[in-house]
Structure formats: C-alpha cells, structure tokens
Amino acid sequence: MHRLLEGIALVAFDLDGTLIDSVPDLALAVDAALADLALPTAGEARVRDWVGNGSLVLMERALRHALSHSGKASLDIAVEVDCVLLERAHAAFLAHYGRDPGAHTRLYPGVRECLDGLRAQGLTLALVTNKPHAFIAPILEGFGLEAHFALCLGGDSLPQKKPDPAPLRYLAAHFGLPPSACLMVGDSRHDIAAGRAAGFRTLAVPYGYNHGEPVRDSGPDGVVESLGELV
Structure with missing residues (x-):
C-alpha cells in the first residue's frame, strides 16, 4: 500500500485527466458546437489546455478564441454578445457531447488496476x-x-465545484469521516487546492490537464506517475 493511503478510509478521484483521457471526445463536441455557429474550430491541442473548470468555462474559452480569430467580434460589442453566444455554444456542446461522451475516451494506464485494488482493500x-x-x-x-x-x-x-472545497467536505460528511481520513487524487491545481482547503490528503498525477503547468508546483502531498502505484 502506498504511504499516502495509511490511515485513509475514503479516496476521492477526479475524472478527466486523472482516470480518463476525454479530450478527443470533448474536442469533437467543442468543434461541432463552434461549427454550428459558423465559427473557427479549436482543435484537440487547444481544448486539452482548456479542460478542467467545467463545460461552461470550456465553451467560454473556446468561444473567446474563436471570436478573436473569426473577424466577427469587435471590442465594443464582444462583451454584449458574449453571453448570448456562450449560451448557444454551451447548449450545442452539451447536445453534441451527450450523444456519445465515451466514444474516443480511454482509461489511463494503471487506472483499472488501481480501482480494483483499492476496492478489494x-x-x-x-x-x-x-x-x-x-x-x-x-x-x-x-x-x-x-x-x-x-x-x-x-x-x-x-x-x-472545485477548486472550492465544498464538494470534498460534502463527501466527508456524507460518509461520516474526518477530512484527515480522506485522500483527493487529481491532475490539476484545482484538485490540489480543493483537497488542501477541505483538509484532505492530496495526491497528483502528472499526465493530465493542468493548463500547461506542472502539477507538482501546486504542492500535493505526493505524486505518482501511474495510479497503479497505489496498489
């Protein structure tokens, strides 16, 4: 058992960038939504840097990028139209993504072994x-x-939602556990910040989505190259 699991009763995992690489499906949905609005598409590489703060923020980032490269936005009207376009873009994204959110999504190496092992313990x-x-x-x-x-x-x-610690505090209370008996596992500074603020132990993986920044810079209690190392 990994040293960070000593005294731990609950392990909370982030999903995107921690357990799964979902960017291929997210990027397809983002680009389809932008295309619906006759705006330039973003591509998978850009979407990979935008993931982590929820779907609305994802589409806001995509929309702002598209508008800045479309010639359709001007400084004096961009703020005025932003909310309208964002609502339309977000709705289109949800519709496209919801058709098959796991079509091209894959588990990271070691994830299944980790979940099976921790559950068995x-x-x-x-x-x-x-x-x-x-x-x-x-x-x-x-x-x-x-x-x-x-x-x-x-x-x-x-x-x-993260980086607010409220969801993690809710988890601990739901299971009647002190935060010190809980571990937050994630790939981004938002996961580490939420875990720390909630009083959880924190563990990071370096392969996910952290806006191009090394997750180690967020000061997690530990880092593993693969979640398989936990078991």
Whole structure:
C-alpha cells in the first residue's frame, strides 16, 4: 500500500485527466458546437489546455478564441454578445457531447488496476469532477466501472465545484469521516487546492490537464506517475 493511503478510509478521484483521457471526445463536441455557429474550430491541442473548470468555462474559452480569430467580434460589442453566444455554444456542446461522451475516451494506464485494488482493500471510492453529472454514468458504464464508486459528484451536483472545497467536505460528511481520513487524487491545481482547503490528503498525477503547468508546483502531498502505484 502506498504511504499516502495509511490511515485513509475514503479516496476521492477526479475524472478527466486523472482516470480518463476525454479530450478527443470533448474536442469533437467543442468543434461541432463552434461549427454550428459558423465559427473557427479549436482543435484537440487547444481544448486539452482548456479542460478542467467545467463545460461552461470550456465553451467560454473556446468561444473567446474563436471570436478573436473569426473577424466577427469587435471590442465594443464582444462583451454584449458574449453571453448570448456562450449560451448557444454551451447548449450545442452539451447536445453534441451527450450523444456519445465515451466514444474516443480511454482509461489511463494503471487506472483499472488501481480501482480494483483499492476496492478489494475495502476503501470507499468516490468521484468528484467538474464535468456535468449527466455524463458521468455513461462514461463509467462504458468501462464497467460504475459499481466502483459509492458516490459521484458532478460540477452541477452542488452550488460549488472545485477548486472550492465544498464538494470534498460534502463527501466527508456524507460518509461520516474526518477530512484527515480522506485522500483527493487529481491532475490539476484545482484538485490540489480543493483537497488542501477541505483538509484532505492530496495526491497528483502528472499526465493530465493542468493548463500547461506542472502539477507538482501546486504542492500535493505526493505524486505518482501511474495510479497503479497505489496498489
């Protein structure tokens, strides 16, 4: 057992960039939504840097980039039209992504072994993601992992989402555990900030989506190259 699991009863995982590489599907949906609005597409590489703060922020970043490269926005009207375009773009994204959110999504190496091993050891597993809750079940079911998690929280499950610590505090209270008996595992500074503020132990993986910054700079309690190292 990894040293960071000593005294831990609950392990909370982020989803995108931690357990799964979902960017191929997210990028397809982002570009389809932009195309619906006759705006320039973004491409997978850019979307990879925009993921992590929920679907609305993802589409806001994509929309701002597209407008700046389309010649359709001017400084004096961009703010005025932004909210209208964002609502349309976000709705289009949700529609496109919802058709098959796991078509090109893959588990990272070591994830299945980690989840199976921790579950076998009797640890409670939970999921805390900023992805809309409606997309969680189809993705987990596609990998046969839906039974591994005792509770899944999406970005719209509570009024707050990461980096706010509220979802993690909710988890600890839900299972009647002190925060010190809980571990947050994620790929971004938002996961580490939320975990630290909630009083959780924190563990980072370096391969995910952290806006181009090394996640080690966020000061997690530990870093593993693969989640398989936990078991």
